[in-house]
Amino acid sequence: MSDTLAPWLKRWRLDFERRPAAPGGREPYPGAGEVAFVGRGDQSLVLKLLPLGSDEWRSGDVLAHWDGLGAVRVIEQAPGAVLIERARPGDDLSAMVQAGRDDEATLILCDIMRELKRPAPRTATFRTVADWGRGFARNRAAAARVGMDGELIDRAEGLFHRLCETQAEPIILHGDLQHYNVVRDLARGWLAIDPKGILGEPAYETGAMLRNPVADPRLCADSAIIDRRARIICAQLGYAYERVVGWCFSQWVLADLWAIEDGLPFSPPWLDGPRAAEALL
Numbered sequence: 001m002s003d004t005l006a007p008w009l010k011r012w013r014l015d016f017e018r019r020p021a022a023p024g025g026r027e028p029y030p031g032a033g034e035v036a037f038v039g040r041g042d043q044s045l046v047l048k049l050l051p052l053g054s055d056e057w058r059s060g061d062v063l064a065h066w067d068g069l070g071a072v073r074v075i076e077q078a079p080g081a082v083l084i085e086r087a088r089p090g091d092d093l094s095a096m097v098q099a100g101r102d103d104e105a106t107l108i109l110c111d112i113m114r115e116l117k118r119p120a121p122r123t124a125t126f127r128t129v130a131d132w133g134r135g136f137a138r139n140r141a142a143a144a145r146v147g148m149d150g151e152l153i154d155r156a157e158g159l160f161h162r163l164c165e166t167q168a169e170p171i172i173l174h175g176d177l178q179h180y181n182v183v184r185d186l187a188r189g190w191l192a193i194d195p196k197g198i199l200g201e202p203a204y205e206t207g208a209m210l211r212n213p214v215a216d217p218r219l220c221a222d223s224a225i226i227d228r229r230a231r232i233i234c235a236q237l238g239y240a241y242e243r244v245v246g247w248c249f250s251q252w253v254l255a256d257l258w259a260i261e262d263g264l265p266f267s268p269p270w271l272d273g274p275r276a277a278e279a280l281l
Helices: 006-011 059-066 093-099 102-116 129-133 136-145 150-166 202-210 223-237 240-261 268-278
Strands: 015-018 035-040 043-049 074-078 081-086 089-092 171-174 182-185 189-192 199-200
Touching: 006 043, 059 074, 081 089, 081 240, 089 150, 089 171, 093 102, 102 136, 102 150, 102 182, 102 189, 102 199, 102 202, 102 223, 129 150, 129 199, 136 150, 136 240, 150 240, 150 268, 202 240, 223 268
Parallel strands: none
Antiparallel strands: 015 035, 035 043, 043 081, 074 081, 089 182, 171 199, 182 189
């Protein structure tokens, strides 16, 4: 147990149990806060630290907005940490995809998106999709230095901004709703975890699920897979195919730029997925 966890354990009267394994066996993403399985009385809970400026700084507010419908419930929150219910057994959707049940996983993600879709409060002050789009300009030079295709970035940035300008009514989105961030609870079913919180149109939410599970690109970086998933999404949720695939392509490039910004070593295969998505436009 680290010294950074100790004050929160004391504040919320928690017993430390152990650290969870990274979702899907992945390495923790740079900047992610510490996570611990904890207990309080007969409750099994998860304590997550939220570093200032991290993508998940507002996750407690997002979970409170959803109030346990389609997502884990928030038990306690304060600047810098959130205490949430623990889903048991807590397996995520990546194993389902690996087992050849991709369509089933896609339908579950659609169900979660449907449950989380609700109007944003009038006083909502979250970042917007357009705010995230500034990552294109911010990281262009760094991407060029490591050999990323500048014309691909241009096309993705142009499409991203066009989609922003023509968005439907924005809601509070998860911001990273994909296979690793939906876990199973025996009593409550599949639940979203680890929201980032961003204001944008509902169709934006589909981008992350179309480029995952990222640990095995063979399961997502393919035009046929993207097309099949997109058609399921559109049939289930009524979104326009061109917007779903357009968000997929432009977000995938933006995600690559963020990875470069975070110091991850660029590899040319990173562009296989964006190119597979762009081929459908």
